Amino acid sequence: MGKRLKRFVALVRKETIQVLRDRSTLAMILVLPLIELFLFAYAVDMTVDHIPTAVADMSLDAQSRAFLDALQVSGYFDIEIYVESEAQVIQAIDKGRVRAGVVIPPDLATQVERGRGQVLMLLDGSDSFTVQSGYSAAVAVAQAQAMELMVEQVSRMGASAGSLPIESSITAVNMMAMAVVRERELGTIEQLLTTPIRPMELMVGKMVPNIVIASISMLSIILFGVLWFGVPFQGDPWLFAWLSLLFLASALGMGLLISTVAQTQRQAQQITMLLMLLSMLLTGFIYPRTPMPPAVRAVGDMIPLTYFVRIVRGIITKGVGLSFIWNDVLSLAIYGAVVMIISAATFKKRLD
Structure with a gap:
């Protein structure tokens, strides 16, 4: 030895x-x-589409459905799961089940009528390509729906x-x-x-x-x-x-x-x-x-x-x-x- x-x-x-x-x-x-x-x-700049997405729709009205339909039609987002809160959306991103999340407030239709409609988009910041593509696509959809998009990265590496x-x-x-x-x-x-x-x-x-x-x-x-x-x-x-x-x-x-x-x-x-x-x-x-x-x-x-x-x-x-x-x-x-x-x-x- x-x-x-x-x-x-x-x-x-x-x-x-x-x-x-x-x-x-x-x-x-x-x-x-x-x-x-x-x-x-x-x-390096690569475009990513069909991003797996989680949705917390607390409005459940025609306005929120129109926004979600527009997201899917864009080809950049695939809604995989529906949850009940922002915390559950973040948890789904952390676990790697999805790369993006949408949080719709309960009074979205009222906000849109007043010209202050806001939707929260959460993106997995560990993947810079997802952030770049998801941000651009989501902003375009929100503008078409006369809404303000608040974007946050769940992580920022x-x-x-x-x-x-x-x-x-x-x-x-x-x-x-x-x-x-x-x-x-x-x-x-x-x-x-x-x-x-x-x-x-x-x-x-x-x-x-x-x-x-x-x-x-x-x-x-x-x-x-x-x-x-x-x-x-x-x-x-x-x-x-x-x-x-x-x-x-x-x-x-x-x-x-x-x-x-x-x-x-x-x-x-x-x-x-x-x-x-x-x-x-x-x-x-x-x-x-x-x-x-x-x-x-x-x-x-x-x-x-x-x-x-x-x-x-x-x-x-x-x-x-x-x-x-x-x-x-x-x-x-x-x-x-x-x-x-x-x-x-x-x-x-x-x-x-």
């Missing part, structure tokens, strides 16, 4: 030194996610929270895939296997420094989101830290799996880019998953980012606890375990 620990510590030390020596790659790992953060925050998962995922997957493939091309893995180091020790030894660097990268993104964009961190930081490690382990496992398939660094980059594209389109990062066909959603379910997107938006922007996101945490844990088992078996078989 003592010899195994010494071999493992020596391997981790060797991997850490190798990563730190490659200063250009290290700089890219730490700087590129921050560049992506600013690009997603300032340059915006683009920086939404882009955090994709940046962290790309960094972790690319680091792991490139590290293994590069050593295979240089022939250093074969040299390591001539030593008493076992394949599993080699795999874990490579993951430890990479998960530390990926964690530092994620921390830098969080700090920029809070300090530069002025966004409050609403949830439990320790819960977020532990779940981030779980996600990074899953992402590194995916990177390791890519490294066993790719023959060259170029192939590893191409596979990583394909995974990034699927992650952006199918995980709910940009487009809501609700309107997607079941087959497309099934593909997104095989990507760990799908679950981490909801975890990030839940903890950082809404301040929810484990009881609200336990299903995503469980799914991420199962996914991580399966990917690590497959990656370890494939990695060992490839080395043998």
